[in-house]
Amino acid sequence: MRKVRKRIQTAVCLVVCLAVAWLAFLRVTALVQRKDSLEKYQPFYEQKEDFDVLLIGTSHMINGVFPMELWADYGIVSYNFGGHDNQPATTYWVLQNALQYTNPKMVVLDVFGAASQSKASDDLSYLHLSTDSMPFSEVKVKMLQDILPEYGNITDFLFDFSLYHNRWNELEERDFFPNITREKGAESRINVGEPQVSARVGMQERFEDESLGKEYIEKIVALCQERGIEILLVNLPFPASVEKQRNANSVYPIAEKYGVSYVNYLYQDGIVNYDTDVYDSDAHLNPSGARKVTRDLGRILSEEYHMPDHRQDEKYAGWWEDYEAYLEFKAEKLKEQNLKEYLMMLSDDDYDCYLYLPRGLSWDETGIFQKLLGNIAEINEADLTGTDAVYLSLKRSDRASFQSGKKEIPREILQRLEKETDDILTAVVVDSKNGTIVDETGFDEKKRRDPA
Amino acid sequence: MLFNSFPFLIFFPIVVLVYYAIPHRFRYLWLLVTSYYFYMSWYPKWAILLLFSTVITWLSGLILERIKCQDWEESKKTFWKKWCVFFSFGANLAMLGVFKYTNFVLENLNRLLAVCRMEALDVSFGLALPVGISFYVFQALSYTMDVYRDDIYAEKNFLKYALFVSFFPQLVAGPIERSKNLLRQIDTKKRLTRDRFLEGMLLMLWGYFLKLVIADRIALFVDPVYEQDTVFTGWYLIVASVLFAFQIYCDFAGYSTIAVGAAKVMGFELMENFDCPYFSRSVAEFWRRWHISLTSWFRDYLYIPLGGSRKGKGKKYRNIMIVFLVSGLWHGANWTYVIWGGLNGVFQVLGELTKRFRRKLGAVFGARPDTTGHKLLEAGITFALVDFAWIFFRAESLPSAVRILNSIFHARNIWILFDGSLYEAGLDQKNFWILLLSLAILFFADALKHRGVRLSKSLLRQEWWVLYAVFFVGVFSILVFGIWGSSYSAGSFIYFQF
Numbered sequence: 025m026r027k028v029r030k031r032i033q034t035a036v037c038l039v040v041c042l043a044v045a046w047l048a049f050l051r052v053t054a055l056v057q058r059k060d061s062l063e064k065y066q067p068f069y070e071q072k073e074d075f076d077v078l079l080i081g082t083s084h085m086i087n088g089v090f091p092m093e094l095w096a097d098y099g100i101v102s103y104n105f106g107g108h109d110n111q112p113a114t115t116y117w118v119l120q121n122a123l124q125y126t127n128p129k130m131v132v133l134d135v136f137g138a139a140s141q142s143k144a145s146d147d148l149s150y151l152h153l154s155t156d157s158m159p160f161s162e163v164k165v166k167m168l169q170d171i172l173p174e175y176g177n178i179t180d181f182l183f184d185f186s187l188y189h190n191r192w193n194e195l196e197e198r199d200f201f202p203n204i205t206r207e208k209g210a211e212s213r214i215n216v217g218e219p220q221v222s223a224r225v226g227m228q229e230r231f232e233d234e235s236l237g238k239e240y241i242e243k244i245v246a247l248c249q250e251r252g253i254e255i256l257l258v259n260l261p262f263p264a265s266v267e268k269q270r271n272a273n274s275v276y277p278i279a280e281k282y283g284v285s286y287v288n289y290l291y292q293d294g295i296v297n298y299d300t301d302v303y304d305s306d307a308h309l310n311p312s313g314a315r316k317v318t319r320d321l322g323r324i325l326s327e328e329y330h331m332p333d334h335r336q337d338e339k340y341a342g343w344w345e346d347y348e349a350y351l352e353f354k355a356e357k358l359k360e361q362n363l364k365e366y367l368m369m370l371s372d373d374d375y376d377c378y379l380y381l382p383r384g385l386s387w388d389e390t391g392i393f394q395k396l397l398g399n400i401a402e403i404n405e406a407d408l409t410g411t412d413a414v415y416l417s418l419k420r421s422d423r424a425s426f427q428s429g430k431k432e433i434p435r436e437i438l439q440r441l442e443k444e445t446d447d448i449l450t451a452v453v454v455d456s457k458n459g460t461i462v463d464e465t466g467f468d469e470k471k472r473r474d475p476a
Numbered sequence: 477m478l479f480n481s482f483p484f485l486i487f488f489p490i491v492v493l494v495y496y497a498i499p500h501r502f503r504y505l506w507l508l509v510t511s512y513y514f515y516m517s518w519y520p521k522w523a524i525l526l527l528f529s530t531v532i533t534w535l536s537g538l539i540l541e542r543i544k545c546q547d548w549e550e551s552k553k554t555f556w557k558k559w560c561v562f563f564s565f566g567a568n569l570a571m572l573g574v575f576k577y578t579n580f581v582l583e584n585l586n587r588l589l590a591v592c593r594m595e596a597l598d599v600s601f602g603l604a605l606p607v608g609i610s611f612y613v614f615q616a617l618s619y620t621m622d623v624y625r626d627d628i629y630a631e632k633n634f635l636k637y638a639l640f641v642s643f644f645p646q647l648v649a650g651p652i653e654r655s656k657n658l659l660r661q662i663d664t665k666k667r668l669t670r671d672r673f674l675e676g677m678l679l680m681l682w683g684y685f686l687k688l689v690i691a692d693r694i695a696l697f698v699d700p701v702y703e704q705d706t707v708f709t710g711w712y713l714i715v716a717s718v719l720f721a722f723q724i725y726c727d728f729a730g731y732s733t734i735a736v737g738a739a740k741v742m743g744f745e746l747m748e749n750f751d752c753p754y755f756s757r758s759v760a761e762f763w764r765r766w767h768i769s770l771t772s773w774f775r776d777y778l779y780i781p782l783g784g785s786r787k788g789k790g791k792k793y794r795n796i797m798i799v800f801l802v803s804g805l806w807h808g809a810n811w812t813y814v815i816w817g818g819l820n821g822v823f824q825v826l827g828e829l830t831k832r833f834r835r836k837l838g839a840v841f842g843a844r845p846d847t848t849g850h851k852l853l854e855a856g857i858t859f860a861l862v863d864f865a866w867i868f869f870r871a872e873s874l875p876s877a878v879r880i881l882n883s884i885f886h887a888r889n890i891w892i893l894f895d896g897s898l899y900e901a902g903l904d905q906k907n908f909w910i911l912l913l914s915l916a917i918l919f920f921a922d923a924l925k926h927r928g929v930r931l932s933k934s935l936l937r938q939e940w941w942v943l944y945a946v947f948f949v950g951v952f953s954i955l956v957f958g959i960w961g962s963s964y965s966a967g968s969f970i971y972f973q974f
Binding site for chain 2: 056180186
């Protein structure tokens with residue numbers, strides 16, 4: 025009897041010890057894991073309600089379409105599953121994985137990469153962005169078996185502790201308290217780039233060769249159609265080279281073959297202005313450009329595909345809280361910027377702004393600031409010339425109305441604007457919906473923000 | 477299949493579980509199959525060489541036994557026994573020579589031909605060096621000699637003998653076991669006991685710690701420094717050379733400890749291969765504590781047959797030099813290894829020659845050999861000599877070794893130890909701290925061992941939760957601080973190449 029009791033005690037101790045060790049192992053694994061993927065996808069995996077729209081594709085999608093703006097403007101519930109340098113093959117599997125957790129009505133596929141001959145990015149850290157937070161599943165294994173043989177070690181993706189355990193020496197606050205995305209998978213890349221200039225090619229000029237990119241775009245379309253999910257192909261706007269324009273044109277036959285729509289924004293003039301709306305010279309939109317594209321895409325989804333408006337839906341009440349957090353995030357970002365990026369960020373329906381330029385725009389040699397002001401609202405150029413002080417009241421809430429002159433600015437705000445006259449520009453930014461002040465700042469000659 | 481690879485972490489538990497689940501009479505067959513599987517996981521065709529060595533030495537044992545039973549005159553018996561040993565050694569060493577030394581011989585021949593202005597020979601044979609060939613060939617040859625010397629009876633069962641040669645824990649990097657020890661254990665019935673199992677696991681854990689946390693971490697610094705000895709000069713090379721002494725110790729002792737632990741889990745006792753070598757007070761003592769299974773092999777099968785120390789001092793010194801030059805060549809087909817072996821031989825000969833002088837010198841200075849200070853001084857000098865020789869062992873080539881020594885002896889850039897430059901050669905500051913902490917743990921463990929305290933055995937006597945805590949901390953230290961996985965190009969155990 026005593027022996028039996030002893031054995032039971034030993035067994036219980038062993039089980040408890042193993043359980044503690046296992047839990048500790050899981051905690052350590054989570055701690056050392058790179059947080060990019062978790063931060064981007066955690067809200068998706070946590071949401072119980074279905075998403076109506078999944079936005080998939082490359083970094084063009086991540087930086088180009090903002091789900092929270094779709095929510096605020098159209099009540100569309102979406103998630104941005106774009107991945108940096110995701111090749112269409114990777115995107116196909118990312119979608120397969122996502123469909124295990126949600127039943128969308130619609131998929132919007134960014135077709136950049138149609139000419140790709142690879143299944144995954146050469147930089148495997150980008151692939152990790154898509155896979156690290158993916159729960160273990162048959163789809164994940166199949167994905168890795170399909171795309172990894174040529175590129176990397178499957179163990180690093182299924183058991184990423186083997187890769188990340190070395191991160192013990194770079195742990196930071198973010199590893200203990202991750203910065204979970206407040207943009208539902210999208211990513212604001214903040215810069216005002218100088219766009220490259222390329223000749224425009226005709227729609228009939230196409231990349232004609234067979235490619236893995238086209239093969240997997242077809243697979244994605246077929247998968248959606250098989251599951252009864254609407255699919256829209258898009259090529260988001262960017263200053264495209266001739267070659268990339270041809271690549272984008274090679275998707276028209278696919279759209280035709282499957283009877284789906286293809287919006288190639290390279291031919292949609294008037295949506296974005298590359299002078300103010302790109303992050304870099306030849307690829308990505310900045311938030312100003314993204315908001316414009318999001319607004320247009322929202323219109324298409326809402327009017328042409330009749331995506332439901334959930335803004336009054338009780339089930340999605342939590343999205344308003346998420347939107348508040350998103351507004352805070354935007355405000356935080358705004359406060360970090362230098363003048364050029366600051367003005368770019370003001371091209372936002374959520375903000376009204378009042379600007380004071382004590383010496384006019386005489387310091388703007390390149391003309392970029394004039395363009396950025398024009399990007400916020402249509403401005404009367406005559407009011408900006410000369411060295412006289414300029415007062416601007418730019419109200420996005422009235423659909424980009426512009427007024428100049430001191431008397432148009434409320435006294436309280438005027439006092440704040442005129443506080444620092446050594447600056448070349450001072451700004452007060454107000455929430456366009458409730459009138460609260462979001463930010464007030466001044467910028468000096470070096471176009472830097474005044475220290476707080 | 478490396479010990480520090482995922483396949484081994486799956487392979488080993490399966491082997492152990494099945495081993496204890498099946499009846500005793502089948503266990504050796506199971507171990508034989510799994511040992512060949514283990515070896516063939518590198519390159520299946522290499523198993524032919526393992527089998528060749530096994531068959532030759534097994535037959536030699538049987539023939540030797542048959543000769544002994546013949547009703548012949550003793551001289552005739554001795555004659556044929558020697559022929560049998562000669563054949564076994566000849567065949568095995570020929571195989572070893574072809575696979576390990578062909579390119580080396582041809583390269584040197586070509587150098588000679590170049591001096592004589594003759595046409596060079598084609599040296600592109602492309603023969604890969606089979607993993608662990610030097611280890612199992614020496615182990616198999618020890619069997620032939622042991623049967624010849626009547627130390628053991630020849631093993632009749634070929635499969636049991638094949639297991640002796642191929643037993644996977646020590647197949648590719650030792651310890652080089654003796655038939656007297658290992659062969660008889662194959663027949664012993666083993667039961668799984670708590671203490672043996674836990675001790676084996678503790679040893680394996682310690683081995684992994686030495687290999688993954690210390691040796692492979694040092695490699696991150698030593699490899700780039702030695703490979704770019706014209707970029708990393710002076711004090712970089714001094715630090716790298718000191719650290720290399722610990723790298724090779726932890727690498728090799730780590731492997732041996734894992735092997736001993738793995739064998740212990742299955743009820744086998746393998747010989748100890750390292751016994752606190754850097755606590756040695758002379759180079760001769762160092763070699764009694766370093767790679768014990770190889771040193772004793774050379775002692776029993778080369779040094780003693782050459783006459784050992786019985787035929788006068790001159791021949792003793794000659795024999796020491798022969799043993800260490802051959803040992804150098806055994807470690808690798810490169811002149812750097814030969815010089816390394818030669819230096820160790822020279823140090824020992826000089827140690828013998830200067831013994832009286834040193835004693836007198838000590839007396840003049842009033843040295844007291846039993847004091848800690850004196851012991852530390854001797855250990856320090858021994859370490860310096862051994863480490864000096866390691867430079868040749870680690871250098872890629874002879875010119876590189878000369879360059880490194882020149883750079884070390886003209887070192888000026890001592891400031892790299894203080895201005896942070898040291899941390900830019902492959903190992904950042906945090907990793908250096910982890911390394912120093914790990915070396916402190918190693919020193920503590922070796923110091924206890926040196927005083928006769930066996931940590932693994934002491935731990936088994938502790939409360940269960942202490943043991944659990946040790947396992948817990950050990951496993952997590954290795955998992956987190958070990959150098960393994962993709963960001964690290966899985967370093968093979970250094971001794972595999974020999």
